[in-house]
Amino acid sequence: GQNIDQPTEMTATEGAIVQINCTYQTSGFNGLFWYQQHAGEAPTFLSYNVLDGLEEKGRFSSFLSRSKGYSYLLLKELQMKDSASYLCASHSGAGSYQLTFGKGTKLSVIP
Amino acid sequence: NAGVMQNPRHLVRRRGQEARLRCSPMKGHSHVYWYRQLPEEGLKFMVYLQKENIIDESGMPKERFSAEFPKEGPSILRIQQVVRGDSAAYFCASSPGYDTDTQYFGPGTRLTVL
Numbered sequence: 001g002q003n004i005d006q007p008t009e010m011t012a013t014e015g016a017i018v019q020i021n022c023t024y025q026t027s028g029f030n031g032l033f034w035y036q037q038h039a040g041e042a043p044t045f046l047s048y049n050v051l052d053g054l055e056e057k058g059r060f061s062s063f064l065s066r067s068k069g070y071s072y073l074l075l076k077e078l079q080m081k082d083s084a085s086y087l088c089a090s091h092s093g094a095g096s097y098q099l100t101f102g103k104g105t106k107l108s109v110i111p
Numbered sequence: 112n113a114g115v116m117q118n119p120r121h122l123v124r125r126r127g128q129e130a131r132l133r134c135s136p137m138k139g140h141s142h143v144y145w146y147r148q149l150p151e152e153g154l155k156f157m158v159y160l161q162k163e164n165i166i167d168e169s170g171m172p173k174e175r176f177s178a179e180f181p182k183e184g185p186s187i188l189r190i191q192q193v194v195r196g197d198s199a200a201y202f203c204a205s206s207p208g209y210d211t212d213t214q215y216f217g218p219g220t221r222l223t224v225l
Contacts, residue, residue, distance in 0.1 A: 004153070033213070042115075042202065042216040043154070087154065097206075098144065098156035098167060099214060 002026045004102035006088050011108045012078055020073045020105045022088035032064050032071045033099060035087040043087055046073070075107075083109045113138065115205050115217035116185075123223045130190040130197070132220045136205030143186045144214055145178060148200040160186060193224045 003025045012018040024032070031050040035043035049055055049064035049071060061074040073086055085104040092100065116135040124130050136143050145157040156170040160180040171178065175193075180186040190197055200221050204214035 035216075042218045045213050045215060048213060089154075097142070097159050098170065099146075099154075100156070101146075101153040103151070103153040 002090060002092065002100035004088055004090060004100055006086075006102040006105045008103065009106045009108070011110060012075075014078055014080060014109055014111050016078050017074065017076050018078060018107065020075070020086050020088075020107065022071045022073070022102060024069050024071070024088070024090045024100075026069075026090050026092055026100070028092040029066065029090060031091040032062075033089040033091065034060075034062050034071075034073045035089065037085045037087055037104065039084075046086075078109050080109050080111070083107060115140075115203055115215055117201075117203050117217035117220050119220060120218060121221050121223070123225065124193050125225050126194055127192050130193050130222055132188040132190075132201050132203075132222070133185040134188070134203030134205075134217060135185040136203075137207075137215055140205035140207050140215075142206045142208065142212070143180050144204045144206075145186075145188050146202045146204065146216075148202060148219075150199075154202065157188070190222075193222075195224045198222055198224045 006022045033048050034046040037043045047062035054063045059076045064071045085106045087104045088102040089099040118133050143160045146154040148154045158171045158178045159167040175191045177189045200219045202219045203217045206212040206214045
């Protein structure tokens with residue numbers, strides 16, 4: 001089976017750094033995705049990790065530890081427009097192309 | 112390059128009616144996925160299709176729900192005899208291939224059952 005856990009809500013200040021954690025338990029694993037979803041809109045792809053380590057892309061970075069079943073999304077220099085839900089999703093690999101999503105972390109950026 | 116397109120964006124149906132949701136994948140993408148998002152819940156996988164084939168429908172309710180992706184035209188998710196519990200946002204995603212290819216999502220169809 002698949003299980004994804006992430007915090008329900010977080011609040012951070014404009015200009016600060018925030019880390020959103022995600023833990024997963026899966027019967028098979030072939031990568032970890034992060035998506036951003038503003039209220040009422042489509043999820044937008046942010047990052048994909050399949051190997052251990054940190055992937056940096058501008059203000060956003062994503063980290064994966066396969067041995068620990070753990071990932072985090074790091075957002076730097078927070079802007080008000082970063083207020084959104086951040087969805088962690090695992091991909092269980094060949095033969096099963098579905099993504100299993102967590103419930104999402106609602107991030108509120110305050111002035 | 113247009114993204115994934117879904118229509119209608121909002122759909123209201125009375126109990127017992129049929130709902131048809133359409134999805135046109137991104138240009139060059141031949142793989143389509145449908146997900147459902149209930150209020151306060153995460154996205155749940157429903158079905159994965161390629162042109163003219165259902166590859167994985169393990170997340171699809173056994174009754175009233177069906178999906179197709181014909182050789183020509185959009186993918187369609189069909190819900191017969193809708194009930195209030197079907198009210199949700201239905202998202203379609205597409206990818207160029209399979210396995211670890213990134214899935215790109217459409218804007219969703221918000222279905223409300225009265």
